[in-house]
Amino acid sequence: MSHPSPDPLKLADEITRQLGRLADRLSQLPPSQATQVIARVLDADNGVFGGITHLMITGSRFAKDQAERGELPAEVWLALGRAANMLDDMVFDLDEHQDTLRRISTQPTTIAATPPAPVPLVVRRRR
Template identity: 60%
Template structure:
């Protein structure tokens, strides 16, 4: 009988596999379900992005201790710290859009008499 608690490496591999499945599902969902899923994924508290952010932050704390002991270089710790900070900043940036995603996901698929006008996707640089 397999051990009920997977090793951390197997757990990491399983989570990676499930993220791949989630990505595949996302590509096949109808728009209203996909937007709801995206809103859940980017949730800083309970979503995948928040979980990854906390995992990288914890990794940075571990790397700091190991760098102080000389087992890892300070660059490893600093890189993980930067990654944790960037993920946190991305979470804050995306957080403001979660409500819009939820709103779109609650609209019935056939309720819009005319499609919304597309938003321009080109950002102009000011010189």
């Protein structure tokens, strides 16, 4: 027996609620578990961020088709396309850090004799 497809609007609302719950929990998790969650969310192939990017790409294709038919203004398609491209770029940029996140999240928590020294953060902008 097949399961009926969920209402897409209800599904979108539920995903939004679940993401909010995850964000609330993330701030309360121990560092290693929080890092595991972040690594999983940012996974380009199977994570939330990759899924949202895929959804935006699909939405952009839909909007393009609708814009070509005159059902949507071209500006809507262009905006969705830009958003999809930006998300795809971010997924690519963050994917290079997956191994580091996984490694850190699986390290056993030990109390170091000397706590790690803070590192100054440097903001780099790509253009």
